[in-house]
Amino acid sequence: MAAGTEQSAAARVRVDPVRLERAVTEIYVALGLPPDDALICARGVVLSDLRGHESHGVSNSVLDSYVPGLRSGTINPRPDIRVLHETSVTSRWDGDRGMGYVAGHRVMQWVMERARRHGAAFASVANSRHFGMAQYYPLMALEHDLIGLSMTGGLVRSVVPFQGVEGRYGTNPISVAIPAGAMPPFVLDMATTTVAGGKIVNAMRDGRSIPPTIALGHDGRPTTDPGEALAAKRMLPLGATKEGSGHKGYGLALWVELFTGVLSAQGFAARFEGDEFVVHFFGAWDPAAFLPLEEFKALMDGRLREMTETPPSEGYDRVLYAGFPEWEAEQEHRANGIPLHPSVVEQFTALAAELGVPFDVLR
């Protein structure tokens, strides 16, 4: 999020986001998804790249996660996503092992419709799969002048509790988006670890070391080797050390773990060894249920602008806020194309040829 977008030093080619979204949609259709669902999934990964979240973009996600999952049967291409329990402002869903994007999109629409009607609404989802960039769903809420929330848990047990030495849960991200008026919206999207797992993958691919605040190695001590960090599955919660207040990152992670794993009635990894279960929690609040929308937006703009007018500290040239760098990245990428590693384009071209669909995305 706000620390800037993830650009490695390697040379990139620029691809057209509209054609990329269409090409990825066709790949998903060729893998068995209904066209509407394929579009939802393609839009999610391309939006990740547009907003500079390469770790959840087409390269890491589609090639390394979703395509293998659809081919192996871990991901169900045609899920029967259904509501299991429902009140006026809460609901619990079964994702039927489908793409997390599809369950997330469907459930977020339920949440937004109820929040518009009642002021706020929330939903949990069990039995789903990876849902991509957490901000995808809160960004949907912004289009309707709603505040959006998403959380997700499950998958690998790759993060240690504070003071612990074995992984017990995932990077458990939380995202909150709040609309503004003239200013770019506030969009918090953070793993509750020091960094998201994809950033360790990127560091390894680019041959960079990682700071010691990110993960423990095989010996239970901090490592700067991204390969060892990925293998040991002992990432550190935000704050990392006792002096850094690592118990706070752990507390945030457990909040996400309990809202997603317990309120969905799914349970936890220990009960599902070998299965790639993923759980979600979504929410929306209608600002107009608290105060007039125009007054709300004016207050948002004033406060966000004031943040950007803070004098920067030594070594920085400006002060931003969560969602601002992503907003800038999206403007730039929509105008000039999404920068991709040439090897990513090559892999996609080979995959598309194999599936018998076109892949013509270079600008």
Next chain:
Amino acid sequence: MAAGTEQSAAARVRVDPVRLERAVTEIYVALGLPPDDALICARGVVLSDLRGHESHGVSNSVLDSYVPGLRSGTINPRPDIRVLHETSVTSRWDGDRGMGYVAGHRVMQWVMERARRHGAAFASVANSRHFGMAQYYPLMALEHDLIGLSMTGGLVRSVVPFQGVEGRYGTNPISVAIPAGAMPPFVLDMATTTVAGGKIVNAMRDGRSIPPTIALGHDGRPTTDPGEALAAKRMLPLGATKEGSGHKGYGLALWVELFTGVLSAQGFAARFEGDEFVVHFFGAWDPAAFLPLEEFKALMDGRLREMTETPPSEGYDRVLYAGFPEWEAEQEHRANGIPLHPSVVEQFTALAAELGVPFDVLR
């Protein structure tokens, strides 16, 4: 919270929590609060001490903040707390410059009643004052098998945005409490800074230095001097540095800032120079609106127990979770009394004598 309770090395005397609550209630009544409101305020500070949150207990809060505020007129002892806007699950309130405890308690009761009826509910409060330990309100929700949320903002501009060098907002705490069955409940209560301000005060009183991840000094660089940290008003967001992902703590702080300052329609410090305005946001979810309560509690117990069974890392003897150390502290303090600095008891004794009320609290 989970890093353990705040015990300084200094000698302490033990006081009886029930008699302390009664004595503080009488002090508040002598300062003009109605008896019911006085009890709510006394219960809050004593509960802070019981749970090991000395930074929000009787010593720092009553003597240094609430009593001077009530005497100077900054805090209104008999506020007209009223709802300004209301839907079925949302509301916005005016605290009329009263004790934040009183507004918080009143509004949290509204939130809990609506959450029981509809599944979830939320409320914002403008024009209030310091509301004490953030977990006081979520703890109320636990008594009714509800999940509770609180956030607060306002007061001094003592925290720098990530990459910035001037204070722009407060320590903006967030608290979430989730009930369990046999295990102690999950109670997250964290300032979105590396540490809460009261811990810097305690370090100064005890003559300890602070880690460089807590605050910038007058020169805009990290300081280890608690006195300079308090004077410079440049505390660092959780994560502190670029390598520590300080942008995440800043993002969490701004989330709190916007939910409390904007959804309450209060606005921000810049519009209220010289006034000690404080804003709050409260919420509750009913777990039974998602899944059967007994299943919910069984899942909670299983997951929390699993956390405590994680092997500890080098230098630690066990793994806990947010709310566990406070639960232990509360058991110990209810059995053996609350440890207070002898000077705190002396100051209270002098204050009580001045107000003509008894202060007999030693065990």
